[in-house]
Amino acid sequence: MPAVHMTASVYLFAEVEHEWRIGLIEHPRLGGCMIPGGHVEDEMPSDAAVRETIEETGRTPRLLPPPGIAIPERYPHPLVNSPWWIVRMPVKPDRYLPTQHIHEDHQYVAIADHPDQETHVAEHPFQWATVGDLPKLSVPAGTLVVAHTLFDLLQAQGVDALTRHRAPVPRLPTPHPWPA
Numbered sequence: 001m002p003a004v005h006m007t008a009s010v011y012l013f014a015e016v017e018h019e020w021r022i023g024l025i026e027h028p029r030l031g032g033c034m035i036p037g038g039h040v041e042d043e044m045p046s047d048a049a050v051r052e053t054i055e056e057t058g059r060t061p062r063l064l065p066p067p068g069i070a071i072p073e074r075y076p077h078p079l080v081n082s083p084w085w086i087v088r089m090p091v092k093p094d095r096y097l098p099t100q101h102i103h104e105d106h107q108y109v110a111i112a113d114h115p116d117q118e119t120h121v122a123e124h125p126f127q128w129a130t131v132g133d134l135p136k137l138s139v140p141a142g143t144l145v146v147a148h149t150l151f152d153l154l155q156a157q158g159v160d161a162l163t164r165h166r167a168p169v170p171r172l173p174t175p176h177p178w179p180a
Helices: 045-057 141-157
Strands: 004-016 019-026 037-039 085-091 101-111 126-129
Touching: 004 045, 004 141, 019 045, 019 141, 037 045, 045 101, 085 141
Parallel strands: 004 101
Antiparallel strands: 004 019, 004 037, 019 126, 085 101
C-alpha cells in the first residue's frame, strides 16, 4: 500500500469588482492553475491550510465552517476547524517522497476579506479568476467541479449561502454528571 501524506488546500474566494472570484496559483512543478495548499507539517490541517494560503498567495484566508450541524454550545471539549471535505488523491513522486503515494487532502473553503491586500510576498504567481475564466485555464478536473458548485452558491446567495447550511442545534437538557 502506498504511503499516505496529509495535505490541506483552500478554495479561496473574494468579491473583486462586484464579482466573486477564486484565488488560483500557478504551480511551479505541476504546471497549470491550482488552489493553494500543501503538506501538513507538525500542525493541525486547518493551520496548514491557512499557512499554505498565506505563503502561496500572500492573502490571509478566513476559513468558513463546513455545512452540517454545529456542535452544542455546552460541549466541554475544544472544537477543531473542520475541513469541508477530506479526499484521497494518488500523486506522483515529489520532494517529500520519491515514489508514487497518496495525499489525504483536507479541503477548506475560505474568504479573503481584503483580496488586493498582500500581507506577505506570494511564493507563486497568483490570480483572481472568475467562473468565466476557468474554461480558459489549466485547472484540475476535481477543482473545476467543486469550484463551479461553490460559485453557483456564491452568485445565487452570497457568502451567507456557504454558511447557512449549518443547522442550529436544539437546546439539550443539562446532562447528568457521571457517577463518582
